[in-house]
Amino acid sequence: MSRNVGHQNAIMAGMMTAREWTDAVITLDADLQDDIECIPQMVKDFEAGNDIVYGVKVSCEADSFMKKFAAQTFYKIQHSMGVESVYNHADFRLMSRRALDMLSTYKEYNLYLRGLIPMIGLKHSTVDDVISERYSGQSKYTVHKMMHLALNGITAFSVRPLYAIYNIGILFLIVAFMIACYVGYSIFFGHIEPGWASLILSIWIVGGFILISMGIVGTYIGQIYSETKRRPRYHIQEILSLILILLTIVAN
Numbered sequence: 078m079s080r081n082v083g084h085q086n087a088i089m090a091g092m093m094t095a096r097e098w099t100d101a102v103i104t105l106d107a108d109l110q111d112d113i114e115c116i117p118q119m120v121k122d123f124e125a126g127n128d129i130v131y132g133v134k135v136s137c138e139a140d141s142f143m144k145k146f147a148a149q150t151f152y153k154i155q156h157s158m159g160v161e162s163v164y165n166h167a168d169f170r171l172m173s174r175r176a177l178d179m180l181s182t183y184k185e186y187n188l189y190l191r192g193l194i195p196m197i198g199l200k201h202s203t204v205d206d207v208i209s210e211r212y213s214g215q216s217k218y219t220v221h222k223m224m225h226l227a228l229n230g231i232t233a234f235s236v237r238p239l240y241a242i243y244n245i246g247i248l249f250l251i252v253a254f255m256i257a258c259y260v261g262y263s264i265f266f267g268h269i270e271p272g273w274a275s276l277i278l279s280i281w282i283v284g285g286f287i288l289i290s291m292g293i294v295g296t297y298i299g300q301i302y303s304e305t306k307r308r309p310r311y312h313i314q315e316i317l318s319l320i321l322i323l324l325t326i327v328a329n
Contacts, residue, residue: 108211135165198314260278
């Protein structure tokens with residue numbers, strides 16, 4: 078690379094460059110923590126017809142407790158947000174040239190390959206990846222970089238956080254209705270403080286309408302955000318010529 082463009086962009090650059098002269102590409106981090114003994118099995122799965130083979134971590138004893146806890150929490154949050162990803166998979170994978178050609182049609186700048194590649198939808202498999210200690214040196218992937226990757230992994234594939242604002246606004250109005258019922262009860266029995274009802278109801282009702290309005294605006298922004306990515310609507314895996322011949326016969 079002529080300069081540091083970041084982890085995900087560097088992987089993308091390597092795959093897009095190598096696909097011009099290869100049948101398949103395998104990517105893995107240079108810290109040698111991934112189990113390279115998995116590679117022969119990856120090749121066998123590829124030869125068996127799988128276009129993508131994911132290395133899935135089955136043992137993370139080399140990672141600290143906090144790192145494992147943060148990773149598991151992140152995967153659960155991703156799943157709840159509707160992000161399609163392979164649990165405990167990082168960037169150790171095999172991709173066929175066909176899969177790489179399809180990946181090249183995704184033109185977005187902020188890459189999160191762990192969420193992008195499963196969207197291709199080709200036949201895939203997994204192999205067990207036993208993580209070991211680093212061969213040497215220390216990780217250059219700081220907490221700030223990991224947080225940025227995690228945030229991008231959610232916001233690049235889900236607009237649910239925007240819709241959540243709308244739902245919170247609905248919740249505010251429900252609470253306002255409950256307070257109004259309580260105020261009515263207090264007025265009926267003569268147990269109400271002057272000025273309390275108008276102040277509290279104003280806060281909750283106005284707050285609810287503001288949040289709902291923000292949620293509606295966020296919905297439009299989410300649609301614009303999805304459109305600007307220019308992701309392909311579909312991928313054609315193969316064309317069945319026999320069906321075309323039969324359709325031609327039926328048409329005639």
